[in-house]
Amino acid sequence: MANTTNYNPKSIEPKWQKYWEENKTFATDVWDFSKPKFYALDMFPYPSGVGLHAGHPEGYTATDIISRMKRMQGYNVLHPMGYDSFGLPAEQYAVQTGNHPNGFTQKNIATFTGQLKELGFDYDWDKLIATSDPSFYKWTQWIFKQLYKEGYAKYIDMPVNWCEELGTVLSNDEVIDGKSERGGYPVVRKNMKQWVIDQVAFADKLLEGLEEIDWPESTKEMQRHWIGKSEGVEVKFQIVGGGEFSIFTTCIETIYGITFMVLAPDGEIVKSLLPRVKNLEEVQAYIDETLKKNDMDRTELNKTKSGCPLEGVTCINPVNGKEVPLFIGDFVLASYGTGAVMAVPSHDQRDFEYAIAHNIPMIQVIEGADVSEHAFEKQDYLGKGCKLINSEEFTGLTVEEAKEAITSKLEKMGVAKRTANYHFREWIFARQRYWGEPVPVVYLEDGQIHVLDDDELPLILPELEDYKGKNGQAPLENATEWKMYDHNGIKGKRETSTMPGSAGSSWYYMRYIDPKNDKELCDPELLKHWLPVDLYIGGPEHAVGHLMYSRIWNRFLYDQGISPVKEPFKKLVHQGMILGSNGIKMGKRFPEFVVNPSDIVRDYGADTLRLYEMFMGPLEASKPWSNEGVEGARRFLNKVWNYFSVEENLIDGEGGALEKVYHKTVKKVTSDFETLGFNTAISQMMIFMNAAVKEKCPKVYAEGFIKMLSCICPHIGEELWQLLGHDNTIAYEQWPTYDEDKCKDDTVEIGVQVNGKVRGTLEIAVDEDEASVKSRGKEVAGVAKALEGKNIIKEIYVKGKIFNIVAK
Known part of the structure; x- marks a missing residue:
C-alpha cells in the first residue's frame, strides 16, 4: 500500500476513466434477467454549441450515485445517455454559416460526450442514441x-x-x-x-395515470390543470331567424341568470351571422383587431373585457323561452370548447366585469346579497346548501338539487347532454x-x-x-x-414540414433498452423486463411539455400492445437550479457568475465538483454557487486521501472506538441515498471522518466507507480501493451492511427545567432509572442555583426526553 499525502486528480481521474472505457465497466447486459433490474434515466440534453453548464452535473450525479449503489446491491443497472439532437439552434447555425446542421450537431455531441466522460458518470456508452440519427428516427416515423x-x-x-x-x-x-x-x-x-x-383523446387516461406514479405533487397538479377536465352540460341555443350554437357549462343551475351570450369573434358562428348584423362596420373592425392577437393576449392577459354587440341578432334561452342578446368578445376562443359561452354576470366574475363594461342587466339566481346592474361586485355562492331564486319551478332547490333537475329537464327537451370539456388542445x-x-x-x-x-x-x-x-x-x-x-x-x-423537437424525446427511453434493433422498435421481452423507468431526474420546466408528450405516446403504445406499462416513469424527481454566486440564474446578464464545469474539473477535479454539488443542499432546492464551498469539498477529499492512503492508519479486525459511528454511517448513508438526501449523507460521512482521524480504523470499515464514497466520488474511490490491496474495480463490490444494535446510543442528553425553563442538560444512560435521573438532575449547576431558597412542588420526568421541576 502506497504511503503518500498528495491527492492528484489530474493523474487519478484520467486513469480510471480510461479503465472504465477500455473494460466497458458499466456496459449492461439487458438480457440478464437473473438479477433485479434498476433503470435510472436523466432527461437527455440538447447538444448546444456551448457544452455543459454547471447545472447539468447536478441531476446527472444524482442518478449516477443511485446507479452505483444499486449495482453494489446486486441490481442489473441500466443507466444510458443520449442526445435530443433535432432542433432549431442547429438549423439557425446552418442558415447563418452555410454548414450542414448535422455536422454542427455531431461536433457538439462529441464535446458533450467528452465532458460527461471527464465527470466520471457510469453511462453505458454502447447504448448511446441521438434523435437525429436515421436509425433512431426511423422508429419515430414508424x-x-x-x-x-x-x-x-x-x-x-x-x-x-x-x-x-x-x-x-x-x-x-x-x-x-x-x-x-x-x-x-x-x-x-x-x-x-x-x-x-x-392528445385530447388520451385526457382521461392521463388523469387516471397520475394516481399511479411517484411524482412531485406540484408536477401532477400542473398536468391536471393543463388537461383541465370539467364535467358539465352542453346545451343548444336556437338563434332567432335560423341557426343554432351550443355552449358548455359546469354551472347549469345558473341558466335562468343568463342575460347575454358571448361568441368568439373569429368563429364560424359569427361568420354566418354577419349578413344579419346591423352594426356590421363595428363588428368587422372588432374581428379584424382580434385577429391580430394571440391566444395568450385574449385570455390570461385580457384585462379590458373588450367586445361589442351583434345588433339585431338574438338567441332563445331554452329553459324559459326568453330572448337573449348576442355579443362578441375576444376572450372567447373559436378553438376552445364550442366557441360560445353563456354569461351569468350575477355569479361569474368575468361575466360580471363584462356586463359592467357594456351596461348589461343582471339577474340573481342564487340566494345571497342583492345584485343588480348597479352593483360593484358579483354575488358568489359557495358550499353546499345554497338555494336558487328567480328560477321558476326550480326556485328553492339547493344548487346540487338544481344541477340534476335542470339537466334532466333540458335532456328531455332534447337540447342538452352531459359531457366533459378539456383545456387540452391538439x-x-x-x-x-x-x-x-x-x-x-x-x-x-x-x-x-x-x-x-x-x-x-x-x-x-x-x-x-x-x-x-x-x-x-x-x-x-x-x-x-x-x-x-x-x-x-x-x-x-x-410532406415538407418536419416533426417538432418533442417527437423523438417522447419515446427515447424505450430505445435505450435495445438501440441497435433494426427489426422493431424494441424487443418485447426487453420492454417487459425493463419498463417502467425506475428513477427519472430532470428539470421542472418540462412538466407540461416533454413529460406530457411522453405519457401520451407511451399510453398509445400501451393501448397498441407495444409498451408493457401504462406509465413510462415510475418515480420522477426535479433537481433544483444551480444559481450564480449572486443568487441569480446563470446567463448572459451576469457572465462573470457563469460556471463552466470543465473549469472546475481542471482546477479541482471531477470528484470535487460532484461532491460539492451534492453537498450544496437538498437536490430539489435551488442553490447559489460558492467557490468557498468548492474549496471545502476539495479539503474533505484531501482529508480522506491523506488518512486512508497511509497504511499505518488501518488495522485488522472490527469493533473499537469507530464501531458505533461506522454502523450509524452505513445506516444513514444507505437510507439517505435511497431518498436522494445526498447532502445529509455527506454530512454523516464527514462525521465518520472526523472520528476516524483520531483513531486507527479497521480495514473493513475503511472498505465500507470507500464503497459509499465511491458512488459520489468514483475516481478517488477506485484509487483508494486499489491502494487497499484490490486489483478489481470497486463498481461491483457488495454494498456495506450495518448492525442495528450497534447503531443504538448508550447515552442520551436531556434538558433539565425549573418551572418550564431549561437550566442545564444531563447525560444519562438510555436505561437509567427514574430515581437516578431525578437525583442527578437536581445536582446540575444551573438547576441547583435556580432551586436555591425554593421548595420543590412537583417533579415531572418524560423518559429519555426531559426532566421538569416545579418549585416555589
Whole structure:
C-alpha cells in the first residue's frame, strides 16, 4: 500500500476513466434477467454549441450515485445517455454559416460526450442514441404511422398565428401586441392545414395515470390543470331567424341568470351571422383587431373585457323561452370548447366585469346579497346548501338539487347532454423547419394521403444548400427532387414540414433498452423486463411539455400492445437550479457568475465538483454557487486521501472506538441515498471522518466507507480501493451492511427545567432509572442555583426526553 499525502486528480481521474472505457465497466447486459433490474434515466440534453453548464452535473450525479449503489446491491443497472439532437439552434447555425446542421450537431455531441466522460458518470456508452440519427428516427416515423392509422394523427384546418412578411407560422410567445417578436411585422390569425396529434383523446387516461406514479405533487397538479377536465352540460341555443350554437357549462343551475351570450369573434358562428348584423362596420373592425392577437393576449392577459354587440341578432334561452342578446368578445376562443359561452354576470366574475363594461342587466339566481346592474361586485355562492331564486319551478332547490333537475329537464327537451370539456388542445405536430424528422406521408394527385410502407423507413432528411424557407414555405420545399414521390406506381408530393423537437424525446427511453434493433422498435421481452423507468431526474420546466408528450405516446403504445406499462416513469424527481454566486440564474446578464464545469474539473477535479454539488443542499432546492464551498469539498477529499492512503492508519479486525459511528454511517448513508438526501449523507460521512482521524480504523470499515464514497466520488474511490490491496474495480463490490444494535446510543442528553425553563442538560444512560435521573438532575449547576431558597412542588420526568421541576 502506497504511503503518500498528495491527492492528484489530474493523474487519478484520467486513469480510471480510461479503465472504465477500455473494460466497458458499466456496459449492461439487458438480457440478464437473473438479477433485479434498476433503470435510472436523466432527461437527455440538447447538444448546444456551448457544452455543459454547471447545472447539468447536478441531476446527472444524482442518478449516477443511485446507479452505483444499486449495482453494489446486486441490481442489473441500466443507466444510458443520449442526445435530443433535432432542433432549431442547429438549423439557425446552418442558415447563418452555410454548414450542414448535422455536422454542427455531431461536433457538439462529441464535446458533450467528452465532458460527461471527464465527470466520471457510469453511462453505458454502447447504448448511446441521438434523435437525429436515421436509425433512431426511423422508429419515430414508424410510431407516427401507427398514430395516423389509428386516427390520432390528423391533417386538419386550424387557426394559427400567420406573419405574411416573415412567411411563417409563429408560436404565441413569438407574437407581441399583434406583431412578430422578430421584425415587428403584423401577425394575424388564419386557418391553415396542420398535422396534429389528438392528445385530447388520451385526457382521461392521463388523469387516471397520475394516481399511479411517484411524482412531485406540484408536477401532477400542473398536468391536471393543463388537461383541465370539467364535467358539465352542453346545451343548444336556437338563434332567432335560423341557426343554432351550443355552449358548455359546469354551472347549469345558473341558466335562468343568463342575460347575454358571448361568441368568439373569429368563429364560424359569427361568420354566418354577419349578413344579419346591423352594426356590421363595428363588428368587422372588432374581428379584424382580434385577429391580430394571440391566444395568450385574449385570455390570461385580457384585462379590458373588450367586445361589442351583434345588433339585431338574438338567441332563445331554452329553459324559459326568453330572448337573449348576442355579443362578441375576444376572450372567447373559436378553438376552445364550442366557441360560445353563456354569461351569468350575477355569479361569474368575468361575466360580471363584462356586463359592467357594456351596461348589461343582471339577474340573481342564487340566494345571497342583492345584485343588480348597479352593483360593484358579483354575488358568489359557495358550499353546499345554497338555494336558487328567480328560477321558476326550480326556485328553492339547493344548487346540487338544481344541477340534476335542470339537466334532466333540458335532456328531455332534447337540447342538452352531459359531457366533459378539456383545456387540452391538439398537439400541433408540423413545423415549417428543416432540422427535424420528415413526416412519412405523401399527398397524391387525387388529394388522398398515402403513408410510406415500413420498408421505406427511415425517410432520410435530405441535405440542402439552402436551409431557409421562402415565401411561407418550409425549407424542404427547396428539395425539389426529394419531395416528388414516385414509387410502385404511386405518385405524389411529400410532406415538407418536419416533426417538432418533442417527437423523438417522447419515446427515447424505450430505445435505450435495445438501440441497435433494426427489426422493431424494441424487443418485447426487453420492454417487459425493463419498463417502467425506475428513477427519472430532470428539470421542472418540462412538466407540461416533454413529460406530457411522453405519457401520451407511451399510453398509445400501451393501448397498441407495444409498451408493457401504462406509465413510462415510475418515480420522477426535479433537481433544483444551480444559481450564480449572486443568487441569480446563470446567463448572459451576469457572465462573470457563469460556471463552466470543465473549469472546475481542471482546477479541482471531477470528484470535487460532484461532491460539492451534492453537498450544496437538498437536490430539489435551488442553490447559489460558492467557490468557498468548492474549496471545502476539495479539503474533505484531501482529508480522506491523506488518512486512508497511509497504511499505518488501518488495522485488522472490527469493533473499537469507530464501531458505533461506522454502523450509524452505513445506516444513514444507505437510507439517505435511497431518498436522494445526498447532502445529509455527506454530512454523516464527514462525521465518520472526523472520528476516524483520531483513531486507527479497521480495514473493513475503511472498505465500507470507500464503497459509499465511491458512488459520489468514483475516481478517488477506485484509487483508494486499489491502494487497499484490490486489483478489481470497486463498481461491483457488495454494498456495506450495518448492525442495528450497534447503531443504538448508550447515552442520551436531556434538558433539565425549573418551572418550564431549561437550566442545564444531563447525560444519562438510555436505561437509567427514574430515581437516578431525578437525583442527578437536581445536582446540575444551573438547576441547583435556580432551586436555591425554593421548595420543590412537583417533579415531572418524560423518559429519555426531559426532566421538569416545579418549585416555589
